[in-house]
Amino acid sequence: MRILSIEDDPVLGQAVRDQIVADGHSADWVTRLADAESAIRTAVFDLVLLDLMLPDGRGLDFLKLLRSGGDVTPVIVLTARDQISDRIAALDAGADDYLVKPFDLAELSARIRAVGRRYSGNPNPLVTIGDLDVDLGGRTVHRAGRTVALTQREWSLFEAFVQRPNQLLSKAQLEERLYSFESEVESNTIEVYVGRLRKKLGAAAIETVRGMGYRLGSPGGGT
Numbered sequence: 001m002r003i004l005s006i007e008d009d010p011v012l013g014q015a016v017r018d019q020i021v022a023d024g025h026s027a028d029w030v031t032r033l034a035d036a037e038s039a040i041r042t043a044v045f046d047l048v049l050l051d052l053m054l055p056d057g058r059g060l061d062f063l064k065l066l067r068s069g070g071d072v073t074p075v076i077v078l079t080a081r082d083q084i085s086d087r088i089a090a091l092d093a094g095a096d097d098y099l100v101k102p103f104d105l106a107e108l109s110a111r112i113r114a115v116g117r118r119y120s121g122n123p124n125p126l127v128t129i130g131d132l133d134v135d136l137g138g139r140t141v142h143r144a145g146r147t148v149a150l151t152q153r154e155w156s157l158f159e160a161f162v163q164r165p166n167q168l169l170s171k172a173q174l175e176e177r178l179y180s181f182e183s184e185v186e187s188n189t190i191e192v193y194v195g196r197l198r199k200k201l202g203a204a205a206i207e208t209v210r211g212m213g214y215r216l217g218s219p220g221g222g223t
Contacts, residue, residue, distance in 0.1 A: 001046035001116055001159075002026040002176050006036045006062075007078065008054055012101070016049065016078070019105040023112070024139065024152035024159075026179055033057045040066070044176055045073055046119075047112060052079040052090070060093055067094035074115045078103070113137055116163065127162055130219035132201060134162055141201070143219075148200050153178055157193050161206060161216040170213040190214075 003020050007013040008031040020027040028043070030036050033054050039045075048066075052059040063075055076097040077090045087098050096115050099108060117125060117136060125137035133142040139155055141148040150158060160169060160177045174190045194206050194214060202219035209215065 001112070001156075002028070002043065003047045003049060003112070004036065004039055004043075004045045005029045005049040006033070006054065006059065007031065007049070007051045009051075015105065016108065019109060020112075022152075023109050024156045025112075026156070026177060031055070033059070033062050036062065040071070040073075044173070046177075047115060048073055048075045049108075050075050050077050050095075052077060052081055052086070060090060063090070063093045063095060074119050076108075076111060076115060078108075110137075129162070129165075129216065130202070130204070132205070132219050136162065143201060150197075150200065154193060154196055154200070157190075158197055158201070161214070165216045168209055168213050168215045174214065 003025050005013060005016050005020065005027060007016060007029065010031075013029050013031065017027045017029045028039055028045075030039055031054070033056050036048075040048075050059045050063060054062075059077065059079070063077075066073065066075070074096045075094065076099060077095045078099050078101060079086070079090075080101040082100045090098050096118075097111050099111060113125070113136065125135055127134040127136065131144045132148075134140075136159065141150060141158070156177050157174060160174060171190050178189065178193075194208075198205055204217045205219040207215050207217040
């Protein structure tokens with residue numbers, strides 16, 4: 001997933017960003033709501049992590065603005081405000097989850113995975129595709145009963161297909177999954193990683209629609 005983190009605390013912001021990247025996601029981190037609004041206009045995000053108290057305004061107002069504009073990007077609130085009334089206000093404003101600081105980074109990872117699964121339309125972390133058994137929660141793939149080792153970027157790309165099994169994904173959409181704003185995008189990166197996935201998961205695992213993009217295929221026993 002490509003995740004936008006809105007957090008003004010430099011220590012926590014860096015820790016959350018490092019955790020997101022370690023989990024194989026692409027992370028963009030901003031410390032002000034103005035920068036968050038610019039990021040939302042510039043890129044498509046799969047998830048937003050939102051602090052409620054920012055230097056230039058309230059995260060709750062930002063969330064309400066998103067929802068009133070029809071933006072359905074899932075949002076997890078990360079805040080030190082632990083009153084029930086704060087939780088209710090955030091959830092009623094359109095938050096998908098609410099995590100009180102200080103929190104364990106492993107729990108944050110689990111909540112990110114859970115919210116991602118809900119928005120993909122399949123809350124079950126276990127998915128079978130042809131001869132592939134995929135555990136989205138455990139981030140593992142077995143092919144014909146044997147474990148397939150994927151790098152972080154290979155997993156991130158494959159996860160995009162698994163979460164949207166019937167959708168055609170353009171090269172630009174896939175690049176969004178792999179790169180944050182400061183990352184350099186190489187012209188052939190997607191082709192390289194699609195090729196690697198096909199070698200590991202089978203030639204039919206990912207289908208090319210010439211001139212348009214890629215989509216999840218029907219992997220079988222062949223390579």
